[in-house]
């Protein structure tokens with residue numbers, strides 16, 4: 001079949017919206033009509049050329065929601081008409097990783113997914129002249145139709161709006177999951193969140209859900225403050241307005257350091273500040289941000305010797321097919337909010353405007369509606 005897609009032809013260039021060929025689903029695969037997709041900082045990271053694993057031409061996008069159109073042979077858990085959210089972290093429920101409750105990093109299709117290919121080692125997308133186009137993070141939601149493995153689709157309830165729940169495909173789950181699954185924050189905790197963008201705001205709402213007493217937000221951009229307060233931020237610090245040592249300031253503000261700190265910036269200097277502003281003896285710092293190619297973190301080992309813990313999280317530690325439908329329920333039941341964070345919507349033809357808004361720091365989430 002043919003479908004419309006925004007294609008990343010090369011790094012650093014705007015996406016080009018065009019008709020592309022899409023082959024039907026093979027064994028264990030599912031054809032999905034994407035109804036809405038968010039534009040995440042990670043798409044920008046790859047498009048910019050900063051992603052060492054970025055490959056072109058590719059159809060980016062990994063934060064989508066849509067409807068099953070056709071199932072390939074052997075698919076048992078989905079049928080046409082089902083509503084689904086694509087998962088860049090699949091859940092096969094059989095591999096060594098899926099069987100270990102300590103991780104959500106299913107490895108069953110990791111090598112081909114990392115090469116922009118389906119599990120059989122080929123791509124379903126091509127240009128009209130036959131040139132293959134790579135998949136991205138196993139999802140490629142910047143196409144009106146896409147093919148995914150069955151294990152990379154979470155089946156969700158049919159009354160949930162696509163234009164909101166697409167955000168659960170990355171930002172919402174990553175932020176809330178970092179708090180609930182990775183840090184396992186306790187009631188009454190003090191926390192610091194570095195970066196109040198699409199991920200940081202969801203860390204904040206996760207902290208509110210977990211019953212944190214103090215939620216300090218740190219960002220260079222004051223315009224992020226109203227929304228962060230709406231989601232539960234209790235204190236705000238703009239590092240450019242702190243005279244002297246930022247770590248010292250944050251340690252004092254949190255009464256000796258935070259129980260939990262979260263990096264949602266991707267900046268390795270911020271990651272160090274986050275670790276060192278965690279409480280001596282027990283403070284834990286969670287890295288969510290994806291740092292530029294080749295970047296390294298550092299601290300004095302004595303920071304860890306004296307009881308601070310450094311850890312990281314991917315997709316909020318969530319096992320997608322199991323956890324994503326529950327997060328959709330939380331949204332539909334009013335336990336979490338998504339609507340105010342979708343600051344802009346646009347048709348596929350205007351997708352590059354979504355990237356412009358992100359660069360200008362004007363959007364939290366732009367969502368493309370098909």
Ligand code: NAD
Pocket residue numbers: 040041042045170171174194195196197198199200218219220221224239264265266267270287288289290291313314315316361364
């Ligand atoms: P975003 O651009 O919407 O937000 C980043 C925020 O950080 C902005 O508000 C910016 O002003 C602030 N910031 C930048 N530099 C700062 C500094 N030095 N000090 C304080 N604040 C600073 O990005 P996002 O969509 O929220 O994504 C955040 C990070 O999370 C990115 O690196 C992204 O790639 C990563 N990410 C990770 C996962 C995962 O599973 N681990 C999933 C999705 C996104």
Ligand code: DAO
Pocket residue numbers: 040042062089105106107110170290313314315
């Ligand atoms: O299993 O080795 C692996 C890789 C898992 C990929 C997890 C990616 C999470 C961070 C990227 C940001 C996602 C938007």
Ligand code: ZN
Pocket residue numbers: 040041042043062063170171
């Ligand atoms: Zn993302």
Ligand code: ZN
Pocket residue numbers: 090091092093094095096097098099105106107108
């Ligand atoms: Zn697995």
